[in-house]
Amino acid sequence: MDDATQASWAKGELREVLSLMMIGTCVWFAGTQLGLFSLLLTFTTFHQLHDLLMLAICMSFGIAAAAIRKSLTLRRVMISRDLAQSSAASVARHDAMTGLANRRLFQETLDTRLASVQAPAPVAVLLIDLDRFKPVNDVYGHAAGDAILCAVADRLRALLPIGNVVARLGGDEFAILYDYGKDRETVGRLAQQVINALSQPLPWGESRIDIGATVGIALASPEISTAETLLHAADLAMYQGKRDGRGAFRFFQAEMGIALRARAQLEQELRLGIECGEIEPFYQPVVSLPGRELIGFEVLARWRHPVQGLLAPDAFITLAEETGMIADLTWALMRKACTDARSWPSHLQLAINISPLQLQDRQMPARILAILTETGFAPSRLEIEITETALVNDIEAARTALTSMQSLGVRIALDDFGTGYSSLYHLRELKFDKLKIDRSYIASVPLGAERAKLVDAIIALGSSLGLVTTAEGIESSDSVDWLAGQGCTYGQGFLFGAPMTKVATDRLLTEWTDGAGNLVLDRAANGPTLAIEPRTAAAA
Template identity: 60%
Template sequence: MASGKRASWRGSEFSDLLCLMTIGVCGWIVGIQFGAFRVLDAIMTEHGLSEVVTLGCFVGLGAFAAGLHKSLKLRRAKQERDRAEAQAASVARHDSLTGLANRRCFVEAVDGEFSRETGKATAVLLIDLDRFKPVNDLYGHAAGDTVLCTVAERLKQVLPPGSLAARLGGDEFAAMLPPSAGSEAVARVAQGVIAALSAPISWQKSELKIGATIGIALAGETVGDAEAALHAADLAMYQGKKDGRGTFRFFETAMDEDLRARALLETELRGAIVAGQIEPFYQPVVSLPGRELIGFEVLARWLHPERGTLLPSEFIPIAEETGMIGDLSYDLLRQACRDAAAWPPHLQLAINVAPQQFQDRWFAEQILAVLNESGFPAHRLEIEITESALIQDLEATRATLTSLQNLGVRIALDDFGTGYSSLYHLRELKFDKLKIDRSYVNSITMSDERAKLVDAIIKLGSSLGLVMTAEGIETSGSLDWLEGQGCDFGQGYLFGKPMSKPEADLYVEGGAPDASDETAAEQAAA
C-alpha cells in the first residue's frame, strides 16, 4: 500500500513537470507564430544562437515553475501536518467535553511543579461532585454534560491565576494551585470552589443542584509526585464524604492508616461470609399491651476470630459499598429461617434489607428461593426497608414490594421519621407496618414535643391501617406511655437484648434472659 502511494506521488510529480514543460513549449510556438520574439530572434541571430535555445529556455522555465509548484505543495502539506499534530497533541492532553486538562496532562504538570524547589507548598485538590448521579439519572446525560461543562467554567473563574484545572474522569475534577505561603490560602480557595459549585445550574425550566467534596494534598515528605498527591487527596476527600459531604479535608497520615485498616477488614469480611462467621442474632418483639412474644428481629453479628463479636455498624456499611450485602443478607436470612423452623408457628421473623437490594428486579425471586429451601412460610416473614430506599427508584421499589406481598411477605418501613418518606409514599406503596425510630422513643419522657410527634405518628399509622412498632424501648415510663397511645408492638432492651439461637430458644420457652448486662450503646448500633 505504501509503495503504491509513493508511485502515485511520483507519477503526479512527473505529470506536473510534463504539463508545465508542455505549456512552455506551447508558449514558444505561439510566440513564433505571432512574431513575439523578433527582438529576441535578432539578438540570438547576432550571437549565432538558434531557435532551439529559445525553446530550451521556455522548457526550463516550465521546469522551474514545476519545481516552484512542488515546493509550495510541500510547504502546505507540512503546515497541515503540523496543525494535525498540534491538534492531536491537544486532544491527547485535554478533556474533549470540558476542554480542561486531562489526567495525563495534569500528572505531568504536577510532577514538573513538585520537582521545583520553591520553598512553598504546592497544593493538589481532588474535587468530587455530590449528587451528580441523581441529576444524570433524572434529567438525562445531556443535563449531566451541561453540569460538567458548567463546573469546568466555574473552576476557571474561581481558581487563582497560575492554577491548573483538570477533569480526571466522570464527575471527578482536580486542580493544582500555584505555590502558596500556607494552608490557610488553600483552605480559602477550597471554600470558594465549594460555594461556586453549590450554586444552582439552569437546565431548561429546572434548576440543578449539586455540591462538591474536596480532598487536599500538599507537597511534602509523604507527597512527592503527582500519583502520591492524587492518592493522598483521594483519602482526604473520602474522609470529607464520611464527615457529611460539601466540605474539604487536608490529607493526614492517619487517613492512610485508616484506609489500610478498612481494606484489611474488607478482605476479612469476604472470607467471613464464605466461612459463615456472620450469624443471626434475635431481638424479641412483643405485643402491647400484654407483652407477649410475637416474633424476633434478625440482627447480624460477626463472630470475628481475633476481634470478638462485631456489631453491624462495623461491617454492614462496608458490605453495602462493596456489593457484598446481597450474599450476606441471603445467608443470614437462610440461617434465620432454619433456626425459626422449630419455634411456634405464630412467631414471625423480621429482617432489614439494604436499599440497593430492593432495587434488584430479582429480589423477590431470591427471597422465594430462600423460603422454599428452608421451608419457612412466607406469611411469617417481614422485610424491613429504610426510608432511603424510597428515593432511589420509586417504581422499582413499588414492583419489588408488590411482588413480595403477593408471596405473602409483610413489608415494614423501618426508622420512620428519620428519612425522606412522605404521605404519598405511605399511600402509594401500601406498607403493612411502620416502625418508630428509637431516637423518638428514647426521648418520649424527656420532651413534650417528641411525645407529641410520636403520638402523631401513631395516629397517622392507625388512620392508614398500618400496624405500629416502637423500637428502642428501654424504660417502663416509655412503655406505659406507648401502651396508652395505642402502639401495637414494641422491642428494645426492656424486653431483651439481641441474642444467639440458644438464648432465643430459651426465651421462646419462657426463660427470658436479663438484659441489664448489655450496654445501651450496643442497642443503638444494632
C-alpha cells in the first residue's frame, strides 16, 4: 500500500470516528432538551457535572461503535482474503474445465508419494492420450470437444480406486497416479479398463462421437524415481502404443526413447515436406475390361524425401492421420493432380482417396469444389474413394457429404469392398457409383473355386444395384480374362502399370494413343514397361 493510499485510508477512518462522535453528541443534545436524562439525576452526586458526563458517555458510545464496526469490517476482509487465497490455490492446482488435478498438483503429489516410502515405491504413472480427438473441434465444434473432455474425466474418476489421483495434464492428455501395492498385475488391468471405458461412444446431439485411448505406463524404479522422469517414461511408452496402432497400453522400456526421437524427427520432416511440396501424386492406370482401354488413373501419394528417397504411403500416411496433417496432405495432392490432368484427354478420370477424418468435415464438399474451381478441372472427371471404415462413425454425416459431392457431379466409389464392417448395410443406406473389389479377393481367385465365387458374388451384387466394379491388384492376364467373363467393368494393377510420375504418365499417354486418337493398351505386350517402381503390391 503506497503513501497516498495510506493517507486516504486514515482520512476515511478519522471521518468515520468523527461522524459517529457527532451522532453521539446529537443524541446527548436531544436527550438534554427532552429531559431524557432526568432519571439519572438521583444517581449523580454533582448535578453540575451531569451534562458533561452524559456528553462524554454519548461520545464514547460513538467511538465504541466505530471500533466495533472497524473490527467487523477487518474480520470480513480477512475471511474474504482467506477464501480468495484458498480458491486461488485450488484453481492453481486444478483444471478449470474438468475439476481434475492439473499437471502441477499431479507432480507435487507424485513427488510427495515417492519421497514418503523407501525406493522403489509401488507407484505407477499411466499417461492417457485420446485417439481421434484432434478432428472433433474442427468437425463438431469446441463445445463438443469440451463435453468429451468432461465425460472422459467422469469415466476416469469412476474407474480409479480411492486414494489414487487422476489429472488432466493439458489438451487431450490425462494421467493417473496409481499405487499398486504388492500386485503389479493390477496396473495392466487398470490400463485395459481405461481403454475399454474411453472407447465407448459419446452421444452428441443426433450423432455419436467415437474416440479411444492409448496408455503409456511407467513404474517407479531406482532409475526412474522422480515425477519428471516417470512422466517422461510414460510419455515414451504412450507414443510406442500409438505407433503400434493405438487403442493399446505399453509399459516403458529403455529402447523406446530411440524410436520416439526417430518418430518426432519424421513428423517434423513430414510437416515441412507437405509445406514444400515434397508429397507428389503418382498415377496408376485404370482400364476397361476386356478391351483394356485406358479410362483414367488412381492418384497415389509418394513422398520424395530429400534424404531417404522415394517413400511409399505406408511410411507416412498413418503418421499424417495421427498428427492431423492428412487433410493438408490430401488437398495439396488433389490440387496438384487436378492441375496435372488438365492437359490429358478430357474423358480420363482421376480417383483419389479421402481419409475417414476428412469425411467427418462438413466443409469437405466446399473444399473440393474450391480446388476444382481453382484448377479448372471438371467435377465429372473426379472420383472420390472412401473406405467403409470412414462410414462407421457417423453415417448421417457421410450421407450429407456424399450427396453434396454427387450433386456437384463428382463420382463416389466404395473402396476395398468386403474388408469393412457392414458392406451390405452401407450399400443399402448410401448411394455409390462404383465398387472397388479389394486386392486380397483378386489375389485369391487362382487359389480355388470357392475364392472365385466370392468375387463373382461381389460383381453380381454390384451389377444388380446398377454399380460398376473395379478389380484392384490384377497381375496376370488370366485374371483379366476371368474377371471380364464375370462382368467386371474395370481393372487396375501392375499388369497395366505401376504408379508413375507425371512425366512417365505423359509418355504413357503418347505411347497408348493409336492412329485414331484412342487410348488402348498394347495387347501383345505383358503390360506397359513404363513403371518406375517394383511390380509388387507392397509398393502401391
